[in-house]
Amino acid sequence: MSNSTNRIAAITGGASGIGLAFAELWVSQGGRVVLLDMNAEAISSSVENLGGEAKARGVVTDVTNNDSVVAAFESIRLNEEALHVGVNCAGIARPAPSSDVSDDDWMLLIDIHLSGTMRACRAAHGLMKAGGGGSIINISSVASQMGMPKRASYCAAKAGIDGLTRVLAVEWAPDNIRVNAVAPGYVQTAMTDILVAQGKLDLRPIIARTPMKRLAAPAEIASVIGFLASDAASYVTGHSLVTDGGMTVDGNWYP
Ligand SMILES: NC(=O)c1ccc[n+]([C@@H]2O[C@H](COP(=O)([O-])OP(=O)(O)OC[C@H]3O[C@@H](n4cnc5c(N)ncnc54)[C@H](O)[C@@H]3O)[C@@H](O)[C@H]2O)c1
Numbered sequence: 039m040s041n042s043t044n045r046i047a048a049i050t051g052g053a054s055g056i057g058l059a060f061a062e063l064w065v066s067q068g069g070r071v072v073l074l075d076m077n078a079e080a081i082s083s084s085v086e087n088l089g090g091e092a093k094a095r096g097v098v099t100d101v102t103n104n105d106s107v108v109a110a111f112e113s114i115r116l117n118e119e120a121l122h123v124g125v126n127c128a129g130i131a132r133p134a135p136s137s138d139v140s141d142d143d144w145m146l147l148i149d150i151h152l153s154g155t156m157r158a159c160r161a162a163h164g165l166m167k168a169g170g171g172g173s174i175i176n177i178s179s180v181a182s183q184m185g186m187p188k189r190a191s192y193c194a195a196k197a198g199i200d201g202l203t204r205v206l207a208v209e210w211a212p213d214n215i216r217v218n219a220v221a222p223g224y225v226q227t228a229m230t231d232i233l234v235a236q237g238k239l240d241l242r243p244i245i246a247r248t249p250m251k252r253l254a255a256p257a258e259i260a261s262v263i264g265f266l267a268s269d270a271a272s273y274v275t276g277h278s279l280v281t282d283g284g285m286t287v288d289g290n291w292y293p
Contacts, residue, residue: 041268042069046118048111049073050101050158051128053080055227056177059256060125060263065093067264072118074099074110074158075128101128101154102146111161123267124162124174126155131229133188133238147191152198159206163215171214175266176203177259178221180282196221200278207276216275218266223282225254249290250283 047064051057052073061071065088073096075081081096088094095117099110114121129151132143155176166172181189182196200219207217224230224244230253233239245251262281265271280286 041270042067042123042264045069045122046114046120047071047123047125047267048114048121048158048162049125049127050099050154051075051177052125053077053084053096055127055229056222056225056256056259056263057125057127058084059260060127061088061094063257063260063264064123064267065089069123070094070118072097072110072114074101074107076100101126101157102149104157107154107157107161111158111165115165120169121162121165122169122172124158124166124172125263125267126158126174126176128154128158129177129229131189131192131233133192133233135188136190139190144191148195148198151192151195152202155199156202159202159217163210163213166215167210167213172216173267173271174206174215174217175263176217176219177263178203178219178278180221180223180280180286182221182278183280183286203278204276211275216266216271218271218274218276219278220259220262220266221278221280221282222254222259223248223280223285225256225259227256247288248283248285249288252283254281254283 042064049057052061053075064071071094073081078098085094085096097110097113100106176199178199179196181193182200203217203219
């Protein structure tokens with residue numbers, strides 16, 4: 039029996055990209071997933087592709103709305119009757135020069151990434167505690183550690199997620215709940231594809247300054263989430279695991 043057999047994982051932003059790749063991994067290992075995403079259409083097709091209601095369920099959820107998040111986790115209490123793993127992937131990217139960024143855009147990015155992660159963690163806590171414990175994995179980014187121009191709200195939110203992860207790890211260790219983060223470099227998902235299509239992202243310099251000379255596939259981030267979710271990481275908590283093909287450790291400035 040693997041770590042995931044018959045275990046329930048709730049995934050915000052689970053209808054696309056990294057969240058969906060983790061859902062595929064979890065289901066392939068015998069687990070069940072609940073996709074919490076604001077995109078109803080993407081939820082329907084993803085649930086079908088994952089094997090239908092026997093393997094997956096979707097709840098249209100907006101992580102910026104606390105009532106919506108609380109209702110989603112209440113539906114897990116009623117339907118799945120347990121929660122073992124929570125993965126917080128919901129996110130958007132909206133690059134803008136800091137001098138021009140509107141208050142609405144600033145608040146939206148912070149609300150989705152940082153406050154949305156907090157809302158989902160808080161809602162997961164009671165269910166996990168009642169079941170004897172669990173593992174939460176928040177999706178941070180290398181942006182939590184680097185000053186990326188035109189991404190002030192994104193970088194600030196991701197740094198906030200790392201801080202939140204450390205605090206919750208300490209507060210909830212007595213409840214047998216581990217809280218960790220994964221900090222990916224650039225990943226080939228809709229988020230990057232859309233920015234490239236909008237002319238807001240040029241992948242060539244990013245690939246050039248990544249020692250592994252490529253982006254990550256979503257499955258390569260999902261497998262790291264899977265490690266942190268599993269008993270193989272039973273003594274790991276409060277950690278943000280950088281998964282970036284060497285981007286942030288690159289000290290190769292020499293000809
Ligand atoms: N793609 C990358 O290069 C990259 C790198 C580092 C970190 N990340 C982070 O990984 C996470 C997942 O991103 P992805 O690349 O898989 O993107 P994606 O666009 O493929 O998936 C994001 C999902 O979040 C959902 N979502 C957006 N706003 C929401 C809301 N308010 N409530 C609920 N769901 C919402 C979307 O509907 C979508 O399904 C994000 O937090 C992102 O910041 C991505």
